[in-house]
Amino acid sequence: MALARAAGQAGPGAALALLWLLVRAAAPPAVCAPGDSGYLRLSVADLFDRVIRHSGRIHSLSTALCAELENRFPARDNELGKPARRCPTAGMLTPNGKEYAQKIPREELTYVILKLLHAWKEPLSHFNQHMEHHQELPDDSLSKAKQISKMVHELETGIEKVTEKMQSMGIISNSLHGMASSEAAGFSSTNEANMMSDSDFIHCFKRDSNKVQCYLKILKCRIMPENSC
Amino acid sequence: MDLRHLLFTLALVCANDSLSSSDDLLRWPQISKCRSPELETFSCYWTDGNLYNLTAPGTIQLLYMKRNDEDWKECPDYITAGENSCYFNTSYTSIWIPYCVKLANKDEVFDEKCFSVDEIVLPDPPVHLNWTLLNTSQTGIHGDIQVRWDPPPTADVQKGWITLEYELQYKEVNETKWKELEPRLSTMVPLYSLKMGRDYEIRVRSRQRTSEKFGEFSEILYVSFSQAGVEFVHCAEEIEFPWFLVVIFGACGLAVTVILILLSKQPRLKMLIFPPVPVPKIKGIDPDLLKKGKLDEVNSILASHDSYKTQLYNDDLWVEFIELDIDDSDEKNRVSDTDRLLSDDRLKSHSCLGAKDDDSGRASCCEPDIPETDFSASDTCDAISDIDQFKKVTDKEEDLLCLDRKDDDDSLPTLANADAQQPHTNTQSERSESWPPFADSSGSASPSVHTQLSNQNSLTNTDFYAQVSDITPAGSVVLSPGQKSKVGRAQCEGCTEQSFAMDSAYFCEADVKKCIAVTSQEEDEPRVQEQSCNEDAYFTTESLTTTGISLGASMAETPSLEMPVPDYTSIHIVHSPQGLVLNATALPVPEKEFNMSCGYVSTDQLNKIMP
Numbered sequence: 001m002a003l004a005r006a007a008g009q010a011g012p013g014a015a016l017a018l019l020w021l022l023v024r025a026a027a028p029p030a031v032c033a034p035g036d037s038g039y040l041r042l043s044v045a046d047l048f049d050r051v052i053r054h055s056g057r058i059h060s061l062s063t064a065l066c067a068e069l070e071n072r073f074p075a076r077d078n079e080l081g082k083p084a085r086r087c088p089t090a091g092m093l094t095p096n097g098k099e100y101a102q103k104i105p106r107e108e109l110t111y112v113i114l115k116l117l118h119a120w121k122e123p124l125s126h127f128n129q130h131m132e133h134h135q136e137l138p139d140d141s142l143s144k145a146k147q148i149s150k151m152v153h154e155l156e157t158g159i160e161k162v163t164e165k166m167q168s169m170g171i172i173s174n175s176l177h178g179m180a181s182s183e184a185a186g187f188s189s190t191n192e193a194n195m196m197s198d199s200d201f202i203h204c205f206k207r208d209s210n211k212v213q214c215y216l217k218i219l220k221c222r223i224m225p226e227n228s229c
Numbered sequence: 230m231d232l233r234h235l236l237f238t239l240a241l242v243c244a245n246d247s248l249s250s251s252d253d254l255l256r257w258p259q260i261s262k263c264r265s266p267e268l269e270t271f272s273c274y275w276t277d278g279n280l281y282n283l284t285a286p287g288t289i290q291l292l293y294m295k296r297n298d299e300d301w302k303e304c305p306d307y308i309t310a311g312e313n314s315c316y317f318n319t320s321y322t323s324i325w326i327p328y329c330v331k332l333a334n335k336d337e338v339f340d341e342k343c344f345s346v347d348e349i350v351l352p353d354p355p356v357h358l359n360w361t362l363l364n365t366s367q368t369g370i371h372g373d374i375q376v377r378w379d380p381p382p383t384a385d386v387q388k389g390w391i392t393l394e395y396e397l398q399y400k401e402v403n404e405t406k407w408k409e410l411e412p413r414l415s416t417m418v419p420l421y422s423l424k425m426g427r428d429y430e431i432r433v434r435s436r437q438r439t440s441e442k443f444g445e446f447s448e449i450l451y452v453s454f455s456q457a458g459v460e461f462v463h464c465a466e467e468i469e470f471p472w473f474l475v476v477i478f479g480a481c482g483l484a485v486t487v488i489l490i491l492l493s494k495q496p497r498l499k500m501l502i503f504p505p506v507p508v509p510k511i512k513g514i515d516p517d518l519l520k521k522g523k524l525d526e527v528n529s530i531l532a533s534h535d536s537y538k539t540q541l542y543n544d545d546l547w548v549e550f551i552e553l554d555i556d557d558s559d560e561k562n563r564v565s566d567t568d569r570l571l572s573d574d575r576l577k578s579h580s581c582l583g584a585k586d587d588d589s590g591r592a593s594c595c596e597p598d599i600p601e602t603d604f605s606a607s608d609t610c611d612a613i614s615d616i617d618q619f620k621k622v623t624d625k626e627e628d629l630l631c632l633d634r635k636d637d638d639d640s641l642p643t644l645a646n647a648d649a650q651q652p653h654t655n656t657q658s659e660r661s662e663s664w665p666p667f668a669d670s671s672g673s674a675s676p677s678v679h680t681q682l683s684n685q686n687s688l689t690n691t692d693f694y695a696q697v698s699d700i701t702p703a704g705s706v707v708l709s710p711g712q713k714s715k716v717g718r719a720q721c722e723g724c725t726e727q728s729f730a731m732d733s734a735y736f737c738e739a740d741v742k743k744c745i746a747v748t749s750q751e752e753d754e755p756r757v758q759e760q761s762c763n764e765d766a767y768f769t770t771e772s773l774t775t776t777g778i779s780l781g782a783s784m785a786e787t788p789s790l791e792m793p794v795p796d797y798t799s800i801h802i803v804h805s806p807q808g809l810v811l812n813a814t815a816l817p818v819p820e821k822e823f824n825m826s827c828g829y830v831s832t833d834q835l836n837k838i839m840p
Contacts, residue, residue: 052389053778056439063439094325096323096325097269097323097324098388098390172518207325207347208325214390216267218389226612
């Protein structure tokens with residue numbers, strides 16, 4: 001009885017307080033525009049822009065390095081020599097066209113991007129070590145290679161962060177971890193990579209950096225609902 | 230197969246021989262290019278060559294193979310891309326996968342090519358070029374426009390599958406060389422400072438961002454400002470460097486420089502244009518002397534000129550010209566009175582004058598202002614033992630005897646009662662006492678008289694020295710006081726008892742007259758004083774003696790002697806540079822023998838003396 005009376009007396013005030021807390025929790029911050037998804041996507045888009053710019057720089061660097069290496073070591077005429085040009089990521093299944101990139105789910109696309117970047121980290125480090133032992137190459141090429149390796153690391157970190165943000169937002173599901181283990185065998189061994197020439201190696205990487213850039217662009221387009229991607 | 234091969238080869242050889250001279254060489258079919266406009270499809274183009282016109286027409290096939298394929302496949306589409314082309318649509322296109330295509334005619338492979346699609350991207354040209362006027366300059370000659378276009382429709386830029394760069398080129402209509410701008414990502418570009426009166430052509434091309442090759446150019450956009458309805462000013466051709474003006478001004482400058490050089494060389498012209506500024510100059514005189522203040526040299530130089538004036542001389546030179554040459558032995562012959570007065574020897578030889586008539590302005594006969602040395606010299610005089618009292622006349626600062634008349638009355642009585650040994654001072658009492666010694670001693674009266682006379686003469690130190698009294702052989706002119714003394718000999722009374730029987734003493738005529746006057750007219754002392762003081766003439770001893778004998782005679786002569794001595798102030802003759810002859814302005818002085826005159830010589834006497 002005393003409790004009931006106390007509850008009855010405290011009831012209106014408590015109800016008001018509770019109501020106020022709920023409103024506070026439900027309503028977004030005053031700065032935000034109505035519709036929390038738009039607010040959050042804007043930041044993702046901004047993140048994507050940065051990531052895309054980063055990948056574009058990687059692509060430019062690799063193109064320049066490839067041109068320098070091809071000037072020094074002219075490519076063989078027979079480009080069809082498939083064993084000669086065996087890229088480290090040759091075994092990877094990646095969408096080879098825009099339609100394919102649009103068709104696959106966004107999680108898979110995100111995963112492909114991450115896989116590509118991850119696959120190139122170790123070969124690039126090996127390549128750098130190999131290049132340093134090479135006294136013939138100019139310092140400019142060596143610095144480019146080192147920068148490429150560093151930027152690939154940074155890009156992977158950035159994309160992982162964007163992925164986490166997307167997963168936290170619910171844009172993509174959390175099923176990425178399942179895919180990673182199944183695709184682990186797609187990587188080529190480092191032995192084959194060592195047999196390649198430097199120019200072929202960089203040529204492969206250049207192509208893959210272009211892939212990453214295009215995938216990121218498509219992914220960004222697909223995340224924004226207003227674009228008809 | 231083999232026969233065909235042989236025929237083919239023969240045909241080739243024949244064709245080579247026959248067609249070697251012509252320009253139409255044998256060409257093999259070649260794959261000219263394979264390009265992908267949007268990174269989604271690609272197509273390959275080839276050329277036929279000349280071969281098929283001659284040999285049996287076959288079909289050329291384009292075979293392709295991907296990396297993972299095992300066999301060659303034929304082109305899926307020969308039509309879409311045009312003649313001699315093969316079009317691969319999106320289903321046949323794998324982007325990052327190496328392709329190999331080959332041009333073959335059944336068994337013959339003409340050409341082969343391997344590539345990757347992402348490497349052969351050549352975008353289509355942009356479309357929908359247009360321009361808008363941004364603004365015009367204030368003069369209306371130049372204007373800014375903005376050109377914008379759309380990306381090629383095939384390229385999926387919107388989704389970002391491909392990123393394109395654009396390059397704009399423009400030129401004037403009648404020019405041949407295009408101006409290029411930097412490749413940029415935006416689809417609009419401003420063009421600044423276009424001439425409004427001219428027409429322009431603009432074209433744009435694009436390329437993939439990371440590649441180096443550009444696609445085809447777009448259609449040319451014609452920019453004409455008149456069509457836009459914008460007012461513009463037809464401007465003349467751009468003003469080029471005004472060579473004409475440069476030449477004109479350069480020639481003028483050169484001419485002016487040449488003229489100036491010529492003028493500087495010719496002194497006459499130079500004088501005409503730049504006349505010399507007159508500078509003060511005297512012929513023969515170095516301006517430096519004037520600057521240094523060496524008047525001695527200047528004066529010596531000027532003296533050589535006839536037009537030299539004595540006004541240039543300063544007062545000091547009066548002293549110079551009045552210098553006395555004591556050492557000249559010739560003077561002894563002349564026995565100039567002044568010489569005797571001035572030289573110590575003469576003081577000794579002659580009866581001691583006691584008073585030195587220094588006509589250098591310092592002292593005259595009447596001036597008692599006598600240096601001590603002179604008196605010391607006079608001490609040697611034997612005849613002046615009585616007048617040792619005059620030694621004490623050394624006080625130059627005391628008044629002259631003739632200046633103070635107050636004591637005259639007092640001294641007069643004393644004169645009569647004065648002793649011979651009365652001390653003689655320069656005071657009035659001294660003056661008055663000087664007479665008694667004269668009166669007492671006759672023998673020694675002469676020097677005392679003379680001293681008295683000289684003392685009297687010393688009273689006339691304010692005389693105006695305008696009379697030439699002596700000219701020394703050295704060329705110096707001795708001047709004497711001109712007219713009168715204001716005071717002076719008035720007190721020369723009390724010589725009543727003086728006897729003028731002197732032999733070699735000199736005394737003033739005036740003194741004698743005074744004495745005479747005093748003796749004759751005692752009551753007329755003032756008058757006699759004045760009379761005596763007005764006189765400067767001196768008597769010679771002979772005259773004195775002659776006059777002394779008979780005072781009456783002397784009295785009679787005194788009037789004549791009282792005649793004033795003329796002033797010689799006007800220059801009669803100038804014997805440059807030896808001397809000048811002065812003319813007397815007053816009555817001529819009566820001739821007197823110049824013998825032992827009291828220091829002053831008239832011109833006439835001088836003329837007699839001078840050889």
